[in-house]
Amino acid sequence: MTESVDPLARHTDYGEIALEEGSLLPDPIAQFRVWLQEADEQGIYEPNAMVVSTIDPDGSPTIRTVLLRGVSDEGFAFYTDYTSQKGVALEQNPAVAAVFPWYSLHRQVKIRGVAEKVSVEDSDAYFSTRPRDSRVGAWASDQSQPISSRAALEDKVEQMEQKFAGVDDVPRPEKWGGFLIRPRSIEFWAGRRSRLHDRVRFVRGEHGWKPERLQP
Ligand SMILES: Cc1cc2nc3c(=O)[nH]c(=O)nc-3n(C[C@H](O)[C@H](O)[C@H](O)COP(=O)(O)O)c2cc1C
Numbered sequence: 001m002t003e004s005v006d007p008l009a010r011h012t013d014y015g016e017i018a019l020e021e022g023s024l025l026p027d028p029i030a031q032f033r034v035w036l037q038e039a040d041e042q043g044i045y046e047p048n049a050m051v052v053s054t055i056d057p058d059g060s061p062t063i064r065t066v067l068l069r070g071v072s073d074e075g076f077a078f079y080t081d082y083t084s085q086k087g088v089a090l091e092q093n094p095a096v097a098a099v100f101p102w103y104s105l106h107r108q109v110k111i112r113g114v115a116e117k118v119s120v121e122d123s124d125a126y127f128s129t130r131p132r133d134s135r136v137g138a139w140a141s142d143q144s145q146p147i148s149s150r151a152a153l154e155d156k157v158e159q160m161e162q163k164f165a166g167v168d169d170v171p172r173p174e175k176w177g178g179f180l181i182r183p184r185s186i187e188f189w190a191g192r193r194s195r196l197h198d199r200v201r202f203v204r205g206e207h208g209w210k211p212e213r214l215q216p
Pocket of ligand 1: 086
């Protein structure tokens with residue numbers, strides 16, 4: 001491992017843990033769960049954080065971090081404000097990509113697919129697990145819209161606190177809910193020496209998932 005002081009000039013050689021097709025589970029969702037568990041056990045901060053890219057109505061891409069809140073054979077679920085920039089983008093163009101950047105493990109998982117809204121029951125169920133303050137916050141914030149000041153935002157929160165005074169079970173605003181990313185491909189990346197990294201991409205076909213190795 002060679003390191004220089006300037007982080008822009010540093011060349012860190014990555015690990016020696018090989019990623020063999022045969023050592024991966026045949027089901028990439030199951031394999032993802034294994035890596036997520038390992039990321040958690042290795043102390044990765046917010047191992048369920050993923051960077052999600054969407055395409056705005058004008059065709060330009062944009063990205064942001066969200067937290068994965070559910071993973072199943074169907075796909076990967078996160079929750080947000082449907083009126084946010086990402087919500088509006090996904091409404092018009094469901095194409096989506098996401099990456100889990102587990103740098104200190106020399107691993108990343110990249111997902112491409114299409115997003116759809118989860119059921120209102122699922123959104124209600126998840127919303128009800130959020131701390132009360134976050135539920136009030138969801139009412140107060142028009143996510144991604146400009147606002148004149150922090151004080152103006154806090155005023156909106158105060159108004160919502162009054163609206164829900166004495167209400168423990170703050171309901172979900174209709175504009176807030178989950179998206180499920182249905183994956184079409186899932187790529188597992190493991191850093192190797194001399195930038196000869198391992199990449200195995202699973203592509204969903206008619207007969208299930210098929211792995212293929214990609215050049216680094
Ligand atoms: C670690 C982390 C986790 C986040 N999790 C979420 C999330 O689960 N849902 C969400 O709407 N925003 C989340 N955010 C905020 C988003 O990154 C983003 O600022 C917000 O959703 C507005 O995005 P948009 O304007 O592109 O729609 C998170 C940010 C960070 C840094």
